[in-house]
Amino acid sequence: MKQEVAEKWVKALRSGEYKQGSGALETYGHYCCLGVLCEVAIKEEVPLDVGTDIEGHSCYDDAQSYLPDSVMLWSGVSSRRGDIPKGTILEGQVGNRLYGSLSSANDDGVRFDTIADYIEANWKVL
Numbered sequence: 001m002k003q004e005v006a007e008k009w010v011k012a013l014r015s016g017e018y019k020q021g022s023g024a025l026e027t028y029g030h031y032c033c034l035g036v037l038c039e040v041a042i043k044e045e046v047p048l049d050v051g052t053d054i055e056g057h058s059c060y061d062d063a064q065s066y067l068p069d070s071v072m073l074w075s076g077v078s079s080r081r082g083d084i085p086k087g088t089i090l091e092g093q094v095g096n097r098l099y100g101s102l103s104s105a106n107d108d109g110v111r112f113d114t115i116a117d118y119i120e121a122n123w124k125v126l
Helices: 003-014 033-043 069-075 102-107 112-125
Strands: 050-052 058-060 083-092 095-101
Touching (some): 003 033, 003 069, 033 058, 033 102, 083 112
């Protein structure tokens, strides 16, 4: 992942501007950590087609639960789910658990500030 993008993503996650959600990039104003990255891309003028499916989930270039190609290319993130080394331990709502992606950690209740700390320290592996 590109360092300058990681810095903007971390700042957005810590900003308090985004309410955390799960199961989709964005639903009714609640965001997955990857949805926040999509919003950062929009603010950086990455051309994205944004729409809403029948369940109220935002779709970024038709992607509803994973990163679209355009955001991956712009950010340098190498996987659709924000894969992290298998067995990475992050603190979630139910204590410390092992995760293989940022999306699974987010959906399991790992807070944005914890995810931001991970990205800040490990952006090169994303």
